[in-house]
Amino acid sequence: MKATTISxxxxxxxxxxxxxxxxxxISLNSQPSFYFPEKGAAWEEHSPAALGIDETIVNxxxxxxxxxxxxGARDLRIAILKGFEREPFHxxxxxxxxxxxxxxxxxxxxxxxAKWGDTKRVDMTFSVTKSYLSTVAGLxxxxxxxxxxxxxxxxxxxxxxxxxxxxSKISWQHLLTQSSxxxxxxxxxxxxxxxPPGGGSLDDWKFRxxxxxxxxxxxxxxxxxxxxYSLLQVWRKPLAQVLKENIMDPIGASSTWxxxxxxxxxxxxxxxKMQSVxxxxxxxGGIFISTEDHARFGLLFLNKGKWKDRQLFDxxxxxxATTPSPANRSYGYMWWLNQPGKRHWEGVPESVYYAAGFGGxxxxxxxxxxxxIVTRWLEPSKIGEMVRMVIEAVGK
Numbered sequence: 001m002k003a004t005t006i007s008x009x010x011x012x013x014x015x016x017x018x019x020x021x022x023x024x025x026i027s028l029n030s031q032p033s034f035y036f037p038e039k040g041a042a043w044e045e046h047s048p049a050a051l052g053i054d055e056t057i058v059n060x061x062x063x064x065x066x067x068x069x070x071x072g073a074r075d076l077r078i079a080i081l082k083g084f085e086r087e088p089f090h091x092x093x094x095x096x097x098x099x100x101x102x103x104x105x106x107x108x109x110x111x112x113x114a115k116w117g118d119t120k121r122v123d124m125t126f127s128v129t130k131s132y133l134s135t136v137a138g139l140x141x142x143x144x145x146x147x148x149x150x151x152x153x154x155x156x157x158x159x160x161x162x163x164x165x166x167x168s169k170i171s172w173q174h175l176l177t178q179s180s181x182x183x184x185x186x187x188x189x190x191x192x193x194x195x196p197p198g199g200g201s202l203d204d205w206k207f208r209x210x211x212x213x214x215x216x217x218x219x220x221x222x223x224x225x226x227x228x229y230s231l232l233q234v235w236r237k238p239l240a241q242v243l244k245e246n247i248m249d250p251i252g253a254s255s256t257w258x259x260x261x262x263x264x265x266x267x268x269x270x271x272x273k274m275q276s277v278x279x280x281x282x283x284x285g286g287i288f289i290s291t292e293d294h295a296r297f298g299l300l301f302l303n304k305g306k307w308k309d310r311q312l313f314d315x316x317x318x319x320x321a322t323t324p325s326p327a328n329r330s331y332g333y334m335w336w337l338n339q340p341g342k343r344h345w346e347g348v349p350e351s352v353y354y355a356a357g358f359g360g361x362x363x364x365x366x367x368x369x370x371x372x373i374v375t376r377w378l379e380p381s382k383i384g385e386m387v388r389m390v391i392e393a394v395g396k
Contacts, residue, residue: 034299034310034370035110036308038116048393055111058106059395061386062116065375068382069102070360076124076298084282088193088202090384093262094285096279099123099359105142105295106390107302107372119291122256124377126357128294129259129286130224130279132247134176134334136231136239138206138317139246145234149173149320156387157230162184166210174213175227176333179324181211182223187265187276189222189283217328224279224334225265232267238274251300251307253293279334281358291374298363298372322353345384348391356380369394 037043048055077096079387084090103117140146146156149172154162162168167182172362174180183191190285194207195218220300228239235242240259248257261275262285268274278285298306304315338345338352345352354364359379364387373390375383 006249013086036299037252037296043112046113048113051108051111051113054393057389061389062114062378062395064382064386064389065104065378066102066116067137068379069379070379072359074099079359080284087196091283093187093264094260096281096284096312097124097288102377103291104373104375105291107295108297108394109370110299117376122288122290124281125146125289125294125361126359128357128361128363129353130334131363132287132297133228133279134223134321135247135313137172137176137333138313138321139242140231141235142313146172148193149176153230157233160209161226170213175223175230177217177327178219178223178224179214179217179325179327179329181213181216181218182226183210186222186225186229187262190196190217191220194220194222195303198232215327217325219278221282228279229276232276236244236269239277247300247312250310250312251296253296254290257289257293258377259287264315291372291376294370294374298365298374300368301365302367302372308323311330345387347388348384366391
């Protein structure tokens with residue numbers, strides 16, 4: 001008996017369906033991995049349950065954030081002066097703004113699964129600004145304005161700010177990892193007077209032993225402002241303009257955000273006056289921005305620097321920026337890393353990284369769970385617990 005083949009037994013309709021399936025484009029190959037909100041449009045929301053998230057725990061996390069508001073004054077001028085009252089000669093040099101109440105967003109795969117407070121309100125964001133500043137440095141690499149972060153900054157900025165046996169050894173990488181121990185005064189701020197040690201006297205701080213660049217981490221806004229000034233020198237146009245053209249406009253950010261410097265941080269470049277911006281609001285200034293624009297920035301990083309089908313910067317920059325630095329394994333290129341140590345968040349993946357600012361401002365990026373969490377005015381000591389709750393909800 002002659003064997004009957006499988007193809008002979010199958011009806012013609014079956015093979016038409018198979019052929020149709022094979023010729024139909026697979027949507028995953030033609031669509032982005034995440035949802036990206038259009039500029040000016042309402043951000044699409046999904047219920048937590050629709051994305052496999054425990055809604056009860058998410059609601060608990062949101063209530064936790066709302067019930068643990070930052071304890072400092074809502075008048076941020078008062079909060080700043082109180083927060084940095086130990087610093088000799090500290091003063092407010094740039095604009096400040098009274099803040100709103102707690103606000104935030106939880107983003108999963110680009111969709112809003114929870115939000116609270118006024119997410120469109122523009123507020124100061126303090127040292128979250130540093131992560132934006134770091135990104136401007138990454139763009140300078142992409143544009144060929146800096147050949148290597150290992151280069152000494154004085155090769156590009158030769159106006160005297162990096163003169164001397166110590167300062168001449170400082171590289172871009174040292175500035176980005178806050179391990180430069182740059183010594184000097186900028187815009188009236190002395191490096192030694194910014195967050196001085198708990199003990200010792202003013203003379204001890206002024207005449208301290210300088211540490212080899214790259215060997216000691218020290219959070220210091222004067223040195224961050226040296227980085228901003230140095231990047232202004234290589235870009236030769238305002239850094240707010242660089243950020244707007246290369247990042248904020250392409251991701252559809254609103255027109256409400258601002259990036260300020262100090263009243264005395266104006267310079268002249270190529271015959272034009274420009275303001276050198278600050279890397280935070282320690283003395284006023286920095287980036288003033290809404291929760292929603294922060295969330296767009298976080299989503300860009302979650303998607304490795306790509307917005308829809310447009311790569312805005314080399315994806316390897318994120319790997320570099322989130323690699324533990326030799327002087328502090330919990331710090332990369334102005335992003336905090338959830339690594340073992342004093343700042344470690346228990347129950348949260350060590351791959352998580354985040355931008356952090358005075359008063360409880362955070363942008364948290366969790367690649368493992370495709371999450372972005374933005375919080376405003378959460379008591380800083382509570383952020384780890386809040387993030388852990390969200391992670392738990394996703395893992396359910």
